[in-house]
Amino acid sequence: MASDRRDLQIGRRGILAGAGALALSALVKAPAHAAEMPANPLEKPGWILDRHDEFNGSLDTGLWIPKYLESRTTAERATARYGFRNNALVLRIDDDQPTYYAGNPMKVSSVQTGQRTGLHKTDPHDHDIATQWKYTARYGYFEIRAKTSARSGLHAAFWTVGVQDTASQNGEIDILEDPGPNPNQFLFNLHKWSDPNLSESSNTITTGFDINTEMHIYALEWTPSQLKLYIDNNLVKTINSSPAYNMAFLLSIYENAGWTGSVDPSDTRPKEFVVDYFRAYRPTDPASGQRYRLRNVSTGRYLDTGSDGAVGLEAGSSYDDQYWTLTEQQTGYWTIDNVRTGRSYLDTDADGKVIWNTGWIGDDSLWSIQSASGGFRIDNKYSGRGYLYGAGTTVGWNSGSADANTVWALERV
Structure with missing residues (x-):
């Protein structure tokens, strides 16, 4: 990934919980047709459920921070727009939503499980924020059921960032990154950034369905040596490199991030990233030896x-x-x-x-x-x-x- 893309990507992933969230039900189409993948059972053989949010009409604030990399901009600009429909979280981009930076067209709505000043990149710096790690993990199985609605100039992502206890702990896993406009493709990436122990890996994944209109299951199995991508419970890609430190998780939607094309001015808002649930599992432990x-x-x-x-x-x-x-x-x-x-x-x-x-x-x-x-x-x-x-x-x-x-x-x- 080019460095200029990263500058915008770092601002790429960022609640007006009151009236905006309540009004959303009139704007979101119900996800339901036969090609969609049904939700998995909550229990997963061989794994222990660690944390989850089923998004049943509310956001678990013990798990999520509804501000995107806040130290880079003002609190208002970092705050996500979101709501709920059919027991799913809907992250959205609104007409009246402020841009993430002043003088830059990018908008973002994102929730994340941890934050600190300078997370994912130290620059630009607007203000210091408290360090909060509501949930981080190293290794396990992490799953969402979602549809992206990404088009030209719009993209959505389920991804991770390293906690940066040291400067090199800044790897990134893009589990599902949909840059649009292809409705049956997304990216599965490992970005090493300044981690000398990681190997860069960028992968275009082709599906047999429309990821913008159908709900499907996307999951990462993360071991000490590999990253495995699953779609609808089927293994589709393995990366033979793995971050060896804890990471926070993000669900994000962006407009005008600078690397996904131009926004069609006739494409009406709100634009949405619909997530049925987030589930994090750890291996059945302990294992003798x-x-x-x-x-x-x-x-x-x-x-x-x-x-x-x-x-x-x-x-x-x-x-x-x-x-x-x-x-x-x-x-x-x-x-x-x-x-x-x-x-x-x-x-x-x-x-x-x-x-x-x-x-x-x-x-x-x-x-x-x-x-x-x-x-x-x-x-x-x-x-x-x-x-x-x-x-x-x-x-x-x-x-x-x-x-x-x-x-x-x-x-x-």
Whole structure:
């Protein structure tokens, strides 16, 4: 992708929730005819539902931010236009909608699961914003059912951006990017930007249906080594490269982004991107013998080892002191073994302490791993010692209180 396209793309993906949302029902045609793909069941064999929004008449503000890359422009210009019809989200471009930048014709309506100042590109900068990660993921299965309505000068996208904890964590996955005007084609891309560990991959996907008028299912299976695109539950393309960091998700519609042709002045508004649902799944975990990083969901920090048996929470890194191998040693009980040479099983000590030992297995180094909203709870087998928890940079065990600090995400490495 050319750099000038990126300048406009970064402003490409951006609620007037009140009257505009309520009036939309009169403007959106109901999606229904025989060629459409029915919605999938919510449960997916082999996967655990992590987060989802069925868009049943409202937007989950615990998941979505209805402003597009806000630090690049004013809050008003970044705010999305959207509404609901037939239990689907409809992102739209309106006649009276302000452009994303002053003096630039591009308009955008977008919702995203995270934000920070300078996300996806540091320039231009209008104002600082609070960092919010409502949902990010590394690896899993991510699915929407949608139709795009893209025409010349208009495009829609289901895509991701890296969280940029470091400057090189800025890869982009375009799961469904429809630049129009071809009604049976879209783009499936991996853009490396400044990530030296990624390979650039741009792919035009041809379908056997009209993606502008029919609802179909588009999904990404993301593993440590591959990105797999599914259409209506069928694998159609694999990219053999994969970002190794968390990413946020966006649903976006754009007009006049500068690389998709000219808008037909007779093409009436509103222009729409209709999304029936968004669903995010993680693999059925834990898997015995699999290597993970353990992220405390409340703090966002990772389980980390230091010298002399020390265990704490630290920001994410690629060092092996944050890598742990989970092994089921007894039915329902697991060891959590640090990968670094000389450091072994996660263990409990008296007075609420958690340490690593040098290789012995007992009740104090065996753990049950239980599904919880947003992740797992990890419970020590030793009598009277409860859940592994994190607070600040401290790790310990409690006496069994199941609060937010006891939820851990298992991120495969």
